[in-house]
Amino acid sequence: MDKRVANADVAIEKLFDGATILVGGFGACGNPENLIAAVLRKGTKNLTTVSNNAGMVEFGLGLLLKSRQIGKMICSYPGENKFAAQQVLDGEIKIELNPQGTLVERMRAGGAGIPAFYTPTGVGTVIAEGKEVREFNGKKYLLEPCLRGDFAFIKAWKGDRWGNLVFRKTARNFNPVMATAADYVIAEVEELVELGSLDPDGIHTPGIFVNAIFQGTNYEKPIEKRIVRKRA
């Protein structure tokens, strides 16, 4: 078994107009930079992207917003990309806001064969509109449907040709969950390593979830808010 592909362009050959893509990352941290660049080159249109944020104006999903390839965003905090906010206000793109924990749990459920679940998050808010509310042990919960993608774009630190993945620090975030919840899961890694060299006890995403893997290049990894301490 060998899930390696040459590069991001080959990896997204099957991507089609109107596809739903789960895109890993939290802000600019842990973004599948090579895959996003490949989508920009391919020019695929009318995409639905599922991601916590909306990228930055010149980075991440922000690039696909700028090129007007995204028709709908499902996210929890698009706020820091002014361009995204403007496109939503202008009615150019649709947006579906989910509480962050609901967003990730919908994908966890989607990857784990659970069609829907009850959550206390959002009871009594706009999020509850049109949703079933049910009481368990005297407390109210909302019924939320699971969420899956046609594709998932995952960014990991290391991976092997079977698709086993290891993430680094907070670049893990949504990535391992999204890797479970799409029909075709592509992982880009900073370092593709020999099969058997990853510690089996330390693998975060088992290869069963991954369909294609390649080693990315030229990672930009911008820092959105550089806060530093002065040396004494």
Place this chain on the structure above:
Amino acid sequence: MAEAKMAQAGNIKEKIARRIAQEMRDGYYANLGVGTPTLIANYIPAGMDVVLEAENGMLGIGPSPFEGEEDPDLINAGKETVTELPGSCYFSSADSFGMIRGGHVDLTVLGAMEVDEKGNLANWTVPGKKLMGMGGAMDLVAGAKRVIIAMEHTSKDGRPKIRKVCTLPLTGLEVVDMIVTELAVIDVTPEGLVLREVAPGVTPEEVQKVTEAKLRVAEDLKTISY
């Protein structure tokens, strides 16, 4: 003039942070929101182990990195560069919100636009204003064992933020336990809002004047100590 105003605002935020830091207990797992709540980390008493959670997937947030040691793979939920401490750990967003929703987080401190006398909270959007999103706020207030609001007592144009009924879209229903402002410490109780502490030199009447909801003054009303 502008500088003096900014210095005063900084002072207000630090005072609020100092007071809330007194609510920390040894062994707490706490999630601090963006802005003033983040400052609380600076005032946790020495020798007390409080483990700070970042909802993007980390327990044990350390101080800001030294210049040149920033790591783009290591940020807090406000997307600021941070460091790890001995005992830190990383996990996925699903595990993170499992912790939060599952009631494993002892305390969360968040900012607010409005809180009302039932402890309803509005802190994520103002209709017609810039689109932001709720991020993890709805999950945090639904799941944390205790919710403290850190905010200035009135809005920038002087209107009360502690209302009879919230007018802005809600983040959570009956979720707030305590409100700490530059003027007062207020508990949310089943009988309504109780004024527990006032800032030095401030009277309960003065606090009530800038509060829309009715405050009951605690019998053992105290002065906030910083």
